[in-house]
Amino acid sequence: MGGHRLTGETIETEEQLRALLGEPHAVTAAKVATRLNALTRRFIEYSPFLCLATSDRHGNCDVSPRGDPRGFVRILDEQTLLIPERPGNRLADSLRNVLQNPKVGLLFFIPGLGDTFRVNGHATLTTDASLLAECAVEGKLPRLGILVEIESAFTHCPKAFLRAGFWQPETFVARSELPSNGEIQHALDAGFDAETYDRERAARYARREGFY
Numbered sequence: 001m002g003g004h005r006l007t008g009e010t011i012e013t014e015e016q017l018r019a020l021l022g023e024p025h026a027v028t029a030a031k032v033a034t035r036l037n038a039l040t041r042r043f044i045e046y047s048p049f050l051c052l053a054t055s056d057r058h059g060n061c062d063v064s065p066r067g068d069p070r071g072f073v074r075i076l077d078e079q080t081l082l083i084p085e086r087p088g089n090r091l092a093d094s095l096r097n098v099l100q101n102p103k104v105g106l107l108f109f110i111p112g113l114g115d116t117f118r119v120n121g122h123a124t125l126t127t128d129a130s131l132l133a134e135c136a137v138e139g140k141l142p143r144l145g146i147l148v149e150i151e152s153a154f155t156h157c158p159k160a161f162l163r164a165g166f167w168q169p170e171t172f173v174a175r176s177e178l179p180s181n182g183e184i185q186h187a188l189d190a191g192f193d194a195e196t197y198d199r200e201r202a203a204r205y206a207r208r209e210g211f212y
Helices: 014-021 026-030 041-045 093-100 129-135 159-164 181-188 194-206
Strands: 049-055 061-067 074-077 080-085 103-109 116-126 144-156
Touching: 041 074, 041 116, 049 093, 061 093, 074 129, 080 116, 080 129, 093 116, 093 144, 103 144, 129 144, 181 194
Parallel strands: none
Antiparallel strands: 049 061, 049 103, 074 080, 080 144, 103 116, 116 144
């Protein structure tokens, strides 16, 4: 738990937590559904980006971004989603976690919108060609996908985005203000050629090499 000493003022039970926070409003509790409907499915159809939360059998957690053209997550039916798996760094943290613990959480984002859409469910990995056939982008089919059986689905309020000013252009940060990936690697290994790595990486991305 790092070097920070706990003061003893910790919350250890849900009773303590509820005493501090209170109970959720009835309207808030009522919005949690076990399936999509004609209105809520639109949040998925409009979304080009989501975060996927997984954990392994020991509870070690991972959150991974997923993005593609708008509506890339296929709605197979009101309780089943298909997330195409695109080429990545091959660490496959999320995929390995799903094999150990199928419980997942999804958070869908829509550019410019503060409201997000949350889905919790049970995931499996599939290579079913008939399901993946409609997931082609730039002529490339994914080799596998993540099927998610919805257990709960609901909209999440925009307070976090409003507090952060997330979509306000004046809050945007120039990429040059933060270290590049090459510079971070160089900090770990003094012999690493950060400049060459960053230049070649930018060129690959400009060619969209490895995107699909």
